Amino acid sequence: MDPEASQTARESLELTFHMSNILETGLDRHTVSVLIALCDLGLNPEALAAVVKELRREPFSSFPMPETPSSAS
Amino acid sequence: MEEEHRVTDLIKELVLRLLSQNPQNPSSSIDTQKSLRYAIRILSSLMTPSIAPDSAAIAESIKRQLATQGKSSQALAFADLYTKFASKNGPGSIENKWAVLYLLKVISEDRKNQKSRSDSRVSSGFSASVGLPALFDAESGGYSGVSRNRETLEKGWNNGVLLVSKDPENIREIAVREFANLVKEENEVSEEVLVRDVLYACQGIDGKYVKFDKSVDGYLLRDSIKVPRATRITVQKLCELGWLFRKVKGYISESMDRFPAEDVGTVGQAFCAALQDELSHYYKLLAVLEAQSMNPIPLVSEMANSGNYLSLRRLSVWFAEPMVKMRLMAVLVDKCRVLRGGAMAGAIHLHAQHGDPLVHEFMRQLLCRVCSPLFEMVRSWVLEGELEDIFAEFFVLGQPVKAESLWREGYRLHAGMLPSFISQSLAQRILRTGKSINFLRVCCEDRGWADAATEAAAAAGTTTRRGGLGYGETDALESLVIEAAKRIDKHLLDVMYKQYKFKEHCLAIKRYLLLGQGDFVQYLMDIVGPELSEPANTISSFKLAGLLESAIRSSNAQYDDRDILDRLRVKMMPHGTGDRGWDVFSLEYDARVPLNTVFTESVMARYLRIFNFLWKLRRVEHALIGAWKTMKPNCITSNSFIKLQSAVKLQLLSTLRRCQVLWDEMNHFVSNLQYYIMFEVLEVSWSNFSNEMEAAKDLDDLLAAHDKYLNSIVEKSLLGERSQNLYKTLFVLFDLILRFRSHVDRLYEGIHELQSRTMESLSPSRDKTRSRRLLNDKTAEPGAWISDGRKALTQRAGEFLRNMGQDLDAIAKEYSSLLEGFISQLPVQQHIDLKFLLFRLDFTEFYCQLHPNM
Numbered sequence: 058m059d060p061e062a063s064q065t066a067r068e069s070l071e072l073t074f075h076m077s078n079i080l081e082t083g084l085d086r087h088t089v090s091v092l093i094a095l096c097d098l099g100l101n102p103e104a105l106a107a108v109v110k111e112l113r114r115e116p117f118s119s120f121p122m123p124e125t126p127s128s129a130s
Numbered sequence: 131m132e133e134e135h136r137v138t139d140l141i142k143e144l145v146l147r148l149l150s151q152n153p154q155n156p157s158s159s160i161d162t163q164k165s166l167r168y169a170i171r172i173l174s175s176l177m178t179p180s181i182a183p184d185s186a187a188i189a190e191s192i193k194r195q196l197a198t199q200g201k202s203s204q205a206l207a208f209a210d211l212y213t214k215f216a217s218k219n220g221p222g223s224i225e226n227k228w229a230v231l232y233l234l235k236v237i238s239e240d241r242k243n244q245k246s247r248s249d250s251r252v253s254s255g256f257s258a259s260v261g262l263p264a265l266f267d268a269e270s271g272g273y274s275g276v277s278r279n280r281e282t283l284e285k286g287w288n289n290g291v292l293l294v295s296k297d298p299e300n301i302r303e304i305a306v307r308e309f310a311n312l313v314k315e316e317n318e319v320s321e322e323v324l325v326r327d328v329l330y331a332c333q334g335i336d337g338k339y340v341k342f343d344k345s346v347d348g349y350l351l352r353d354s355i356k357v358p359r360a361t362r363i364t365v366q367k368l369c370e371l372g373w374l375f376r377k378v379k380g381y382i383s384e385s386m387d388r389f390p391a392e393d394v395g396t397v398g399q400a401f402c403a404a405l406q407d408e409l410s411h412y413y414k415l416l417a418v419l420e421a422q423s424m425n426p427i428p429l430v431s432e433m434a435n436s437g438n439y440l441s442l443r444r445l446s447v448w449f450a451e452p453m454v455k456m457r458l459m460a461v462l463v464d465k466c467r468v469l470r471g472g473a474m475a476g477a478i479h480l481h482a483q484h485g486d487p488l489v490h491e492f493m494r495q496l497l498c499r500v501c502s503p504l505f506e507m508v509r510s511w512v513l514e515g516e517l518e519d520i521f522a523e524f525f526v527l528g529q530p531v532k533a534e535s536l537w538r539e540g541y542r543l544h545a546g547m548l549p550s551f552i553s554q555s556l557a558q559r560i561l562r563t564g565k566s567i568n569f570l571r572v573c574c575e576d577r578g579w580a581d582a583a584t585e586a587a588a589a590a591g592t593t594t595r596r597g598g599l600g601y602g603e604t605d606a607l608e609s610l611v612i613e614a615a616k617r618i619d620k621h622l623l624d625v626m627y628k629q630y631k632f633k634e635h636c637l638a639i640k641r642y643l644l645l646g647q648g649d650f651v652q653y654l655m656d657i658v659g660p661e662l663s664e665p666a667n668t669i670s671s672f673k674l675a676g677l678l679e680s681a682i683r684s685s686n687a688q689y690d691d692r693d694i695l696d697r698l699r700v701k702m703m704p705h706g707t708g709d710r711g712w713d714v715f716s717l718e719y720d721a722r723v724p725l726n727t728v729f730t731e732s733v734m735a736r737y738l739r740i741f742n743f744l745w746k747l748r749r750v751e752h753a754l755i756g757a758w759k760t761m762k763p764n765c766i767t768s769n770s771f772i773k774l775q776s777a778v779k780l781q782l783l784s785t786l787r788r789c790q791v792l793w794d795e796m797n798h799f800v801s802n803l804q805y806y807i808m809f810e811v812l813e814v815s816w817s818n819f820s821n822e823m824e825a826a827k828d829l830d831d832l833l834a835a836h837d838k839y840l841n842s843i844v845e846k847s848l849l850g851e852r853s854q855n856l857y858k859t860l861f862v863l864f865d866l867i868l869r870f871r872s873h874v875d876r877l878y879e880g881i882h883e884l885q886s887r888t889m890e891s892l893s894p895s896r897d898k899t900r901s902r903r904l905l906n907d908k909t910a911e912p913g914a915w916i917s918d919g920r921k922a923l924t925q926r927a928g929e930f931l932r933n934m935g936q937d938l939d940a941i942a943k944e945y946s947s948l949l950e951g952f953i954s955q956l957p958v959q960q961h962i963d964l965k966f967l968l969f970r971l972d973f974t975e976f977y978c979q980l981h982p983n984m
Contacts, residue, residue, distance in 0.1 A: 059221070061220075061221070062220070062221035065218055065220060065221065065223045066223065068214075068218060069215065069218050069223050069224050072211050072214055072215040072218070073215065073224070073230055073234070075207075075211050076208060076211050076212070076215070076231075076234055077234045077237075077238075079196070079204050079207060079208050079211070080192070080208075080234050080235065080237070080238035081238055081241060081242075082234055082237040082238045082241060083241060084237065085147075085151070087147060088144065088147045088148065088151075091140055091143050091144045091147065092144065092230075092233060093224055093230055094140050095137065095140050095141070095144065096224070096226050096229040096230050096233060097224055097225055097226055097229075098133065098136065098137055098140070099226070100137070100173060101173070102229040102230070102232045102233040102236065103232075103236060104172050104173045104175065105173070105233055106233055106236035106237050106240060107172050108141075108144070108145075108148075108169045108172050108173060109144075109148060109237055109240075110237070110240045110244070111168065111169075111172065112145060112148040112149060112165055112168075112169065113148055113151065113244075114244070
């Protein structure tokens with residue numbers, strides 16, 4: 058990556074991190090960067106959000122494994 | 131493949147990070163594996179996003195969400211960041227920006243839900259706080275809400291109140307569509323058209339469907355148009371504003387039309403102007419509403435933002451305040467249709483006594499405008515004496531009168547036009563101030579009041595120019611009026627006292643008309659007396675005037691002011707036949723402008739009456755004194771007694787003695803009465819009047835004091851109405867005394883004649899020749915007369931004396947009975963205190979003892 062691109066990337070990450078702070082998502086910089094990368098690769102952001110939510114939940118193992126619902130419209 | 135690996139790696143990374151963030155669970159590898167598998171399953175299930183990839187829209191919705199949560203500064207910051215974020219293009223930047231934004235949004239919402247959910251986990255059922263945010267999110271998030279809720283439902287919590295069913299979205303849409311169809315069916319006319327029509331109606335214009343119905347006297351939707359009843363009623367309620375508007379506008383245009391015919395006064399015009407101002411505010415509001423009514427009203431199914439559209443319900447909210455104001459104006463218009471001027475201002479003022487601050491403020495502004503012409507009129511009246519009142523709206527009415535009645539009748543208060551915020555005493559003061567200025571200007575020809583007026587204005591803090599005062603400043607007005615009144619009254623009294631010498635003239639009237647100047651009166655009586663004994667129609671007033679002049683010259687009155695003496699004149703009252711000069715003679719004093727405000731015709735008539743009484747009293751006194759001159763013992767009368775027979779002498783002596791006694795009684799009565807009148811009545815009243823003159827603050831006070839002075843004189847000298855009996859008795863007494871005087875004159879004349887005859891007969895040696903010659907001339911028998919002269923003389927004398935004696939007895943009896951009657955009536959008088967008179971007349975209680983029934 059050329060320095061300009063890396064700069065852009067860095068700045069984008071910064072901006073995204075700030076935005077996420079405003080929205081009080083509680084994500085740290087590294088997580089944000091991973092999420093950005095995953096989004097860019099075309100993954101569904103709703104799914105990613107669901108993952109984040111599930112994995113962040115406190116009493117983790119008390120819930121049964123969910124059924125996978127049919128695909129969203 | 132590489133990409134997949136990459137993806138897997140990233141996912142693993144994510145999981146690890148998330149788990150490590152979770153403080154409570156120690157990250158075991160089994161857990162990690164489980165989580166990883168779980169994550170992959172989730173990711174593979176939801177492959178396609180359910181929203182449109184529009185990053186701007188998402189950013190917008192995030193912003194709005196932040197704003198509605200009250201974090202407006204953060205919303206701004208977010209907007210800022212987003213702009214920078216969006217501008218980042220090219221290599222190294224994020225391609226799916228929308229995805230990132232959406233991700234952040236969803237994560238933050240989930241976190242909020244998590245937080246609130248953990249708070250409310252204890253409450254049973256679904257709480258509104260849990261429900262509503264979801265609903266809200268559904269609304270603002272728009273498309274995403276449906277799928278998300280579906281997901282959260284599965285976790286065992288009912289988030290949304292609305293969306294309960296498994297397949298909610300379709301049913302919901304169907305229901306909404308059905309509703310829209312129903313609405314379209316029911317309403318022949320769409321709501322927007324109705325709103326526009328209502329807006330027209332509120333300006334008094336008939337719309338397409340809403341027209342003014344004369345039979346009902348209101349704006350109505352035609353019955354033929356099919357609208358649901360609720361809409362019809364709402365339209366009707368809103369159109370009340372239109373009806374009120376029509377009424378107010380109608381009044382304004384009517385007044386404007388009537389104005390040239392001079393029926394509407396300045397106050398009415400001010401009222402119309404104020405109303406028009408209010409209506410212009412109203413028009414502004416209507417213009418804004420009309421602009422808004424151009425926006426289409428969204429149906430229920432559509433996204434209803436709080437945009438600027440106008441529905442009937444919104445209209446009713448907007449119209450709440452204008453309705454109140456318009457109602458007020460319509461009530462005022464009804465009240466004031468028949469009123470004008472000060473009455474209108476008073477009626478509006480009564481309405482302004484209201485507790486609601488909105489109403490109060492509105493009325494106050496209206497009244498400021500309406501009362502400004504009135505206050506202007508008051509100001510110019512009080513400071514300049516000008517009554518500029520073409521439309522008869524002011525509460526001071528003037529009428530053209532002669533200069534001498536200017537004060538008493540020239541101006542008066544018109545109670546109908548007096549507004550209720552000006553009290554009666556203030557109005558009196560206003561009237562008096564303006565009246566004083568006019569009086570000064572017209573009657574006294576004085577210009578100094580203008581300075582007094584400017585001083586007053588300066589003292590009260592306003593100016594003498596227009597527009598200094600307004601409604602609500604009644605205190606300021608009052609202070610201005612009080613200051614002006616104080617100064618102008620003082621100025622007026624100064625002018626009256628110094629320039630026109632009011633006090634001196636009063637004193638002159640007292641001295642001449644009330645016979646205060648004793649020496650002058652004495653001389654006058656002496657000179658004029660013989661003249662006045664003639665019948666009235668033979669007396670010439672010129673001669674009397676000449677006699678008056680000589681009387682003035684020979685007394686101390688000659689040193690008096692020439693101006694005063696000029697005004698003193700003789701007046702002959704209208705007389706009938708048989709009147710003597712005594713009955714018609716009087717003096718008069720010519721008080722010119724401005725003093726004849728005080729000394730009016732009626733006042734001078736009263737003075738005349740008192741003068742007559744006093745003159746009569748003086749005349750009686752004069753007569754008695756004249757009698758004394760003849761009666762006092764002298765050698766002429768005493769000498770004759772020597773030569774007469776003893777019987778005759780006795781008779782003579784007794785007659786004379788009786789005469790003396792009677793004279794003494796009469797003199798006692800008359801002089802005491804005279805002293806009573808002089809000191810108890812005239813002087814006392816005069817000193818009271820002097821004190822009051824010093825203390826008088828304005829001309830009204832002065833007039834009142836003078837009236838009181840005259841009244842007290844009239845009452846105390848028994849001239850009042852309730853003392854009629856006493857007065858009549860008194861006059862009969864006076865007549866009797868005058869008769870007595872003439873008797874005395876005759877008696878003494880007789881005695882003198884007798885005495886001279888006796889002297890002649892007794893002293894023939896003295897003037898023998900002369901008397902003989904006389905006798906010779908008179909009779910043929912000189913000797914015979916002398917011889918039986920003595921006998922005849924004695925006889926004649928005896929007869930004469932007997933007659934006289936009888937007459938005197940009669941007079942004496944009559945006199946004493948009259949006097950007894952008079953004195954007995956004195957204590958009965960309730961309204962005046964005559965005890966001093968009684969005391970003087972009867973201080974030895976002679977009469978009381980004589981007539982024990984008294």
